[in-house]
Amino acid sequence: MTELLPRDHLIVALPSKGRLGEAADQFFARAGLQIYKPNQRAYTATIPSLPAAEVVYQRPRDIVSKVAEGLADIGATGLDNVMEYGEDSADILVIDRLGFGRCELLLAVPDSWIDVVSIADLADLSLRGQGRGAQLRIATKYSNLVKSFLYRQGISHFLLVHAEGAMEAAPRMGYADMIADLSETGTTLRENHLRPIDGGVIIASEAVLIANRRTLRQSPEKLETLREMLELIEAHRRARHYVSLRANIAGDSVADVQGRILANPALSGSKGPGVVAVASPPGATKRWFETTLLVQSNLIHKTMQHLRDLGGTDIIVTRPNYVFDEKSETYDRFERLLQSNERPSF
Numbered sequence: 211m212t213e214l215l216p217r218d219h220l221i222v223a224l225p226s227k228g229r230l231g232e233a234a235d236q237f238f239a240r241a242g243l244q245i246y247k248p249n250q251r252a253y254t255a256t257i258p259s260l261p262a263a264e265v266v267y268q269r270p271r272d273i274v275s276k277v278a279e280g281l282a283d284i285g286a287t288g289l290d291n292v293m294e295y296g297e298d299s300a301d302i303l304v305i306d307r308l309g310f311g312r313c314e315l316l317l318a319v320p321d322s323w324i325d326v327v328s329i330a331d332l333a334d335l336s337l338r339g340q341g342r343g344a345q346l347r348i349a350t351k352y353s354n355l356v357k358s359f360l361y362r363q364g365i366s367h368f369l370l371v372h373a374e375g376a377m378e379a380a381p382r383m384g385y386a387d388m389i390a391d392l393s394e395t396g397t398t399l400r401e402n403h404l405r406p407i408d409g410g411v412i413i414a415s416e417a418v419l420i421a422n423r424r425t426l427r428q429s430p431e432k433l434e435t436l437r438e439m440l441e442l443i444e445a446h447r448r449a450r451h452y453v454s455l456r457a458n459i460a461g462d463s464v465a466d467v468q469g470r471i472l473a474n475p476a477l478s479g480s481k482g483p484g485v486v487a488v489a490s491p492p493g494a495t496k497r498w499f500e501t502t503l504l505v506q507s508n509l510i511h512k513t514m515q516h517l518r519d520l521g522g523t524d525i526i527v528t529r530p531n532y533v534f535d536e537k538s539e540t541y542d543r544f545e546r547l548l549q550s551n552e553r554p555s556f
Contacts, residue, residue, distance in 0.1 A: 223285035226267035317410035328411035349386035445532035479503030
């Protein structure tokens, strides 16, 4: 008999393959949430540092339906999938944008369409086609998003042709005139003699973390696990912008060293310097004090020079893995959204 996932565990759905899947695994690992798979073909996994969480691997677009149905509590997938397949669900909430998997859903036409360079040109082409009884055929797997976008642009005479994968070949194969698809760099479009049109970006997408409002409202245990996860992710992302500097500075007292460092507020640390007396060996001619400052990464050299100008020596720079604030803004924002009855806005 198949063993079911524990009911009180946070079920996390992640992309099962492709660049988005690799990037998601790496993202969690960098935040200290390394995922353990018993083997590469397994579709379930664990997070040893977060024992109350279970990972299930799904296709990116299926993650939306699994979260909407409550079979997974949270999931990482592209915003494009959420907007295309999750628009009708009142239970799906976007927790946060994750900063990887960036791309654009856009309209692209064949290079040979020299008179179509903008969305206005495409609208004119559609009208001319309507006059002679011809429809503009667009290959895409994002029917809802493309349809809504075209209607907003005043284009109503078109036919959407559903396609899955390699749709760049659609115009040359003859089953569509143009395409609407995701593009990261535009290289694949160019290699297939296609180009984007001005004003034809439908949405800018990236990986997002989504949640099921209903299942998380019902489980304080799952919410506590999610809080820990979000705290670690947020603190790790914040840490990328900071370094810690430690130096020994000679002085008369803690107050003396503090005052000299604080004389340049821009280079005195995020919340000011921490200063403690150093136990000097017998016979030492100077009193030494150790100071520690948390500073933004782009101020490393200037802060080091400031400490050096004050007589600082033995200056050590380290990069923290985490920088926790007094509270998690990500979790607080999500908790407010969770407790409200507002329709989600993507």
